[in-house]
Amino acid sequence: GAVVSQHPSRVICKSGTSVKIECRSLDxxxxxxxxxxxxxxxxxxxxxxxxxxxxxxxEQGVEKDKFLINHASLTxxxxxxxxxxxxxxxxxxxxxxxxxxxxxxxxxxxxxx
Amino acid sequence: DAKTTQPPSMDCAEGRAANxxxxxxxxxxxxxxxxxxxxxxxxxxxxxxxxxxxxxxEMASLIITEDRKSSTLILPxxxxxxxxxxxxxxxxxxxxxxxxxGKGTKLTVNP
Numbered sequence: 001g002a003v004v005s006q007h008p009s010r011v012i013c014k015s016g017t018s019v020k021i022e023c024r025s026l027d028x029x030x031x032x033x034x035x036x037x038x039x040x041x042x043x044x045x046x047x048x049x050x051x052x053x054x055x056x057x058x059e060q061g062v063e064k065d066k067f068l069i070n071h072a073s074l075t076x077x078x079x080x081x082x083x084x085x086x087x088x089x090x091x092x093x094x095x096x097x098x099x100x101x102x103x104x105x106x107x108x109x110x111x112x113x
Numbered sequence: 114d115a116k117t118t119q120p121p122s123m124d125c126a127e128g129r130a131a132n133x134x135x136x137x138x139x140x141x142x143x144x145x146x147x148x149x150x151x152x153x154x155x156x157x158x159x160x161x162x163x164x165x166x167x168x169x170x171e172m173a174s175l176i177i178t179e180d181r182k183s184s185t186l187i188l189p190x191x192x193x194x195x196x197x198x199x200x201x202x203x204x205x206x207x208x209x210x211x212x213x214x215g216k217g218t219k220l221t222v223n224p
Binding site for chain 1: 149159211217
Protein backbone atom coordinates (compact mmCIF):
# COMPACT_ATOMS: atom_id res chain seq x y z
CA GLY A 1 0.00 0.00 0.00
CA ALA A 2 0.86 3.65 -0.16
CA VAL A 3 3.35 5.07 2.31
CA VAL A 4 2.77 7.99 4.62
CA SER A 5 5.54 9.24 6.87
CA GLN A 6 5.51 11.48 9.92
CA HIS A 7 8.31 13.44 11.49
CA PRO A 8 9.29 13.45 14.23
CA SER A 9 8.18 10.10 15.61
CA ARG A 10 8.63 11.30 19.17
CA VAL A 11 9.06 14.76 20.67
CA ILE A 12 9.38 16.10 24.19
CA CYS A 13 8.98 19.81 24.74
CA LYS A 14 8.57 22.32 27.52
CA SER A 15 5.24 23.85 28.35
CA GLY A 16 4.62 27.03 26.37
CA THR A 17 6.69 26.08 23.35
CA SER A 18 5.42 25.21 19.88
CA VAL A 19 5.91 21.92 18.10
CA LYS A 20 5.60 21.21 14.38
CA ILE A 21 4.72 17.76 13.06
CA GLU A 22 5.13 16.90 9.39
CA CYS A 23 3.06 14.43 7.41
CA ARG A 24 4.22 13.34 3.96
CA SER A 25 2.72 11.09 1.33
CA LEU A 26 5.78 9.44 -0.18
CA ASP A 27 4.54 7.80 -3.35
CA UNK A 28 1.28 9.50 -4.21
CA UNK A 29 -0.31 12.92 -4.24
CA UNK A 30 -2.91 13.58 -1.59
CA UNK A 31 -5.35 16.40 -2.02
CA UNK A 32 -6.79 15.66 1.40
CA UNK A 33 -5.04 14.80 4.62
CA UNK A 34 -6.53 14.25 8.04
CA UNK A 35 -5.12 14.81 11.52
CA UNK A 36 -6.14 12.64 14.44
CA UNK A 37 -5.29 12.62 18.12
CA UNK A 38 -5.31 9.56 20.35
CA UNK A 39 -5.11 9.58 24.13
CA UNK A 40 -4.05 6.43 26.02
CA UNK A 41 -6.54 3.58 25.86
CA UNK A 42 -8.87 5.62 23.66
CA UNK A 43 -9.79 5.58 20.00
CA UNK A 44 -8.62 7.99 17.35
CA UNK A 45 -10.38 11.34 17.38
CA UNK A 46 -10.43 13.39 14.19
CA UNK A 47 -9.07 16.88 14.73
CA UNK A 48 -9.18 18.43 11.29
CA UNK A 49 -9.37 17.88 7.56
CA UNK A 50 -6.61 19.45 5.53
CA UNK A 51 -7.08 20.27 1.86
CA UNK A 52 -4.20 21.32 -0.35
CA UNK A 53 -4.25 25.01 -1.02
CA UNK A 54 -7.14 25.87 1.25
CA UNK A 55 -7.90 26.36 4.92
CA UNK A 56 -8.32 23.33 7.11
CA UNK A 57 -11.71 22.30 8.44
CA UNK A 58 -11.64 21.70 12.18
CA GLU A 59 -13.86 19.37 14.15
CA GLN A 60 -16.04 20.78 16.89
CA GLY A 61 -14.07 21.53 20.02
CA VAL A 62 -10.68 21.73 18.31
CA GLU A 63 -9.09 25.17 18.57
CA LYS A 64 -7.88 26.27 15.16
CA ASP A 65 -5.60 28.93 16.63
CA LYS A 66 -3.88 26.35 18.80
CA PHE A 67 -3.53 23.60 16.23
CA LEU A 68 -2.28 25.28 13.07
CA ILE A 69 -2.50 23.22 9.91
CA ASN A 70 -0.75 24.01 6.66
CA HIS A 71 -1.18 21.91 3.52
CA ALA A 72 1.08 23.71 1.08
CA SER A 73 1.65 20.88 -1.38
CA LEU A 74 0.08 17.63 -2.51
CA THR A 75 2.58 15.62 -0.49
CA UNK A 76 3.02 17.62 2.72
CA UNK A 77 0.78 18.75 5.55
CA UNK A 78 2.03 20.15 8.84
CA UNK A 79 0.40 20.41 12.24
CA UNK A 80 1.80 22.96 14.68
CA UNK A 81 0.79 22.72 18.31
CA UNK A 82 1.21 26.25 19.59
CA UNK A 83 1.91 27.09 23.23
CA UNK A 84 1.79 23.44 24.15
CA UNK A 85 0.61 22.39 27.61
CA UNK A 86 0.81 19.03 29.37
CA UNK A 87 -2.80 18.25 28.42
CA UNK A 88 -1.73 18.38 24.76
CA UNK A 89 0.45 15.33 25.35
CA UNK A 90 -0.94 12.70 23.03
CA UNK A 91 -0.33 10.49 20.00
CA UNK A 92 -0.89 12.51 16.82
CA UNK A 93 -1.60 10.59 13.63
CA UNK A 94 -2.06 11.85 10.10
CA UNK A 95 -3.61 10.15 7.12
CA UNK A 96 -3.57 10.86 3.41
CA UNK A 97 -6.25 9.85 0.99
CA UNK A 98 -5.66 7.77 -2.06
CA UNK A 99 -8.39 7.10 -4.57
CA UNK A 100 -10.57 5.12 -2.19
CA UNK A 101 -8.59 4.40 0.95
CA UNK A 102 -6.90 6.40 3.65
CA UNK A 103 -3.32 5.58 4.46
CA UNK A 104 -2.05 6.40 7.90
CA UNK A 105 1.28 7.63 9.11
CA UNK A 106 3.10 5.91 11.97
CA UNK A 107 2.15 8.61 14.47
CA UNK A 108 4.01 11.18 16.56
CA UNK A 109 4.20 10.85 20.32
CA UNK A 110 4.14 14.33 21.90
CA UNK A 111 5.05 14.78 25.54
CA UNK A 112 4.77 18.24 27.05
CA UNK A 113 6.59 18.71 30.33
CA ASP B 114 -20.49 9.31 16.39
CA ALA B 115 -19.42 5.96 15.04
CA LYS B 116 -22.12 4.09 13.15
CA THR B 117 -20.86 0.67 14.17
CA THR B 118 -20.83 -1.49 17.28
CA GLN B 119 -18.18 -4.09 18.02
CA PRO B 120 -17.38 -6.29 21.01
CA PRO B 121 -14.69 -4.62 23.12
CA SER B 122 -12.39 -7.63 23.18
CA MET B 123 -11.87 -11.12 21.79
CA ASP B 124 -9.33 -13.87 22.19
CA CYS B 125 -8.12 -16.31 19.60
CA ALA B 126 -5.65 -19.18 19.59
CA GLU B 127 -2.66 -18.90 17.29
CA GLY B 128 -3.26 -20.71 14.02
CA ARG B 129 -7.02 -20.59 14.38
CA ALA B 130 -9.42 -18.39 12.46
CA ALA B 131 -10.38 -15.13 14.12
CA ASN B 132 -13.91 -13.96 13.37
CA UNK B 133 -14.57 -10.35 14.32
CA UNK B 134 -18.20 -9.20 14.16
CA UNK B 135 -19.51 -5.71 13.48
CA UNK B 136 -23.03 -4.34 13.55
CA UNK B 137 -23.94 -1.41 11.30
CA UNK B 138 -27.72 -1.48 11.22
CA UNK B 139 -28.07 2.13 10.02
CA UNK B 140 -25.76 1.77 7.02
CA UNK B 141 -27.03 3.58 3.95
CA UNK B 142 -27.02 2.30 0.38
CA UNK B 143 -23.92 4.19 -0.73
CA UNK B 144 -21.80 3.42 2.31
CA UNK B 145 -19.02 0.89 2.31
CA UNK B 146 -17.75 -1.20 5.22
CA UNK B 147 -14.07 -0.63 5.94
CA UNK B 148 -11.82 -2.48 8.34
CA UNK B 149 -8.62 -1.09 9.80
CA UNK B 150 -6.42 -2.36 12.58
CA UNK B 151 -4.02 -0.62 14.93
CA UNK B 152 -1.11 -2.39 16.49
CA UNK B 153 0.02 -0.79 19.73
CA UNK B 154 1.62 2.64 19.29
CA UNK B 155 1.39 2.54 15.49
CA UNK B 156 -0.84 4.19 12.94
CA UNK B 157 -3.90 2.29 11.70
CA UNK B 158 -3.44 -0.15 8.84
CA UNK B 159 -6.01 -0.68 6.11
CA UNK B 160 -7.24 -4.27 5.87
CA UNK B 161 -10.19 -4.57 3.52
CA UNK B 162 -13.43 -2.96 2.44
CA UNK B 163 -16.65 -4.00 0.73
CA UNK B 164 -20.10 -2.85 -0.30
CA UNK B 165 -22.34 -5.91 -0.38
CA UNK B 166 -20.38 -8.77 -1.87
CA UNK B 167 -17.96 -10.83 0.17
CA UNK B 168 -14.38 -9.77 -0.34
CA UNK B 169 -11.03 -11.49 0.15
CA UNK B 170 -7.47 -10.30 -0.04
CA GLU B 171 -4.11 -11.48 1.21
CA MET B 172 -4.85 -10.30 4.73
CA ALA B 173 -8.44 -11.23 5.42
CA SER B 174 -11.94 -12.01 4.22
CA LEU B 175 -14.97 -9.81 4.70
CA ILE B 176 -18.41 -11.33 4.91
CA ILE B 177 -21.35 -8.91 4.67
CA THR B 178 -24.87 -10.08 5.40
CA GLU B 179 -27.47 -9.79 2.68
CA ASP B 180 -29.28 -6.97 4.50
CA ARG B 181 -25.89 -5.26 5.03
CA LYS B 182 -26.66 -4.64 8.67
CA SER B 183 -23.68 -6.59 9.90
CA SER B 184 -20.39 -7.99 8.76
CA THR B 185 -17.60 -10.27 9.90
CA LEU B 186 -13.89 -9.89 9.36
CA ILE B 187 -12.11 -13.22 9.15
CA LEU B 188 -8.41 -13.71 9.71
CA PRO B 189 -8.05 -17.30 8.50
CA UNK B 190 -4.93 -18.28 10.41
CA UNK B 191 -4.27 -15.81 13.20
CA UNK B 192 -0.69 -15.20 14.30
CA UNK B 193 0.69 -13.42 17.34
CA UNK B 194 1.38 -10.40 15.13
CA UNK B 195 -2.34 -10.06 14.48
CA UNK B 196 -2.86 -8.90 18.07
CA UNK B 197 -4.28 -5.41 17.61
CA UNK B 198 -7.38 -3.25 17.89
CA UNK B 199 -9.64 -3.82 14.90
CA UNK B 200 -11.93 -1.03 13.75
CA UNK B 201 -15.02 -1.48 11.60
CA UNK B 202 -16.05 1.77 9.89
CA UNK B 203 -18.80 2.65 7.45
CA UNK B 204 -18.45 5.56 5.08
CA UNK B 205 -18.86 6.71 1.51
CA UNK B 206 -16.15 5.42 -0.75
CA UNK B 207 -14.79 8.80 -1.75
CA UNK B 208 -11.24 9.22 -0.54
CA UNK B 209 -11.93 12.62 0.96
CA UNK B 210 -14.58 11.27 3.29
CA UNK B 211 -13.43 11.28 6.88
CA UNK B 212 -13.22 8.13 8.94
CA UNK B 213 -15.02 8.09 12.29
CA UNK B 214 -13.41 5.57 14.60
CA GLY B 215 -15.41 3.75 17.23
CA LYS B 216 -13.82 1.86 20.10
CA GLY B 217 -13.00 -1.21 18.04
CA THR B 218 -12.31 -4.76 19.16
CA LYS B 219 -9.09 -5.61 20.94
CA LEU B 220 -8.07 -8.98 19.50
CA THR B 221 -5.53 -10.94 21.49
CA VAL B 222 -3.97 -13.92 19.77
CA ASN B 223 -2.67 -16.38 22.31
CA PRO B 224 0.14 -18.90 21.74
